[in-house]
């Protein structure tokens with residue numbers, strides 16, 4: 001049984017004649033010209049056939065005429081899933097812990113801006129051809145994006161305790177992953193720069209900067225998903241582009257200090273995010289996932305030697321004095337999971353007053 005044709009097969013067929021059983025009118029014969037599909041891929045044919053509600057016998061007219069049996073379950077509707085991970089520190093207008101920490105005085109203001117950027121990316125994703133969009137709240141306790149305020153077409157993952165954290169929900173069925181509101185890595189000049197938490201001084205992944213964006217791109221790459229858009233300040237964007245040079249970018253602010261930035265015009269930023277997200281989805285097929293060459297070496301430098309020692313409580317990592325541990329893995333998934341485990345363990349050694 002054939003249910004998917006190559007472009008050449010479509011061209012040769014020319015038109016389709018099919019019988020469709022209809023309980024009211026008996027069997028009806030339909031003719032369908034394939035000419036509009038000559039420039040499309042075989043997926044377009046699948047999509048049309050997916051609309052049949054029951055088994056149909058289809059006759060392909062043309063020099064190589066033959067009958068084929070189509071069953072709805074064998075057809076493959078065209079699906080394009082887009083994943084959007086949304087953090088807050090890299091959002092236009094957000095520069096201070098007073099804005100980025102839930103419960104603080106300026107938090108609600110920053111939250112509204114985060115929601116607006118997320119929605120701009122969702123609109124763009126649909127414009128670019130996404131049929132499904134999944135948004136993952138990726139900041140702090142991950143309860144920032146209010147369901148009623150996020151574009152109603154998109155699904156939303158809220159809350160923490162997620163295996164893949166900022167990348168929860170992603171799998172190899174997605175066409176692309178996009179980063180909105182991302183910030184730069186610890187120890188830099190970027191706005192609100194850090195890597196996952198405050199007790200890490202620096203991370204490197206092989207020869208790449210170990211920002212959250214780069215680490216998350218590595219996890220996506222292990223699922224064969226390319227990162228196609230990154231939005232944030234100029235340093236956050238630059239770090240991700242080192243690993244994902246073909247990703248689209250939107251620089252929403254320029255860093256003046258770790259706690260100050262020159263924010264771009266808001267309307268311009270939102271338009272740009274929508275535009276670039278559309279291109280990020282439509283061009284995803286041509287974008288390479290980030291897969292650092294194995295063996296992958298992740299070096300984590302902590303703020304204190306005692307924290308590094310706690311991170312290596314299992315003894316399975318390499319301790320590098322004075323305050324680093326080294327993770328080695330054969331693939332991006334294992335490297336990412338080991339990284340997350342090490343920093344979670346390390347956090348238990350941190351003193352609230354002395355760090």
Ligand SMILES: [Zn+2]
Pocket residue numbers: 087088089138139140
């Ligand atoms: Zn954050």
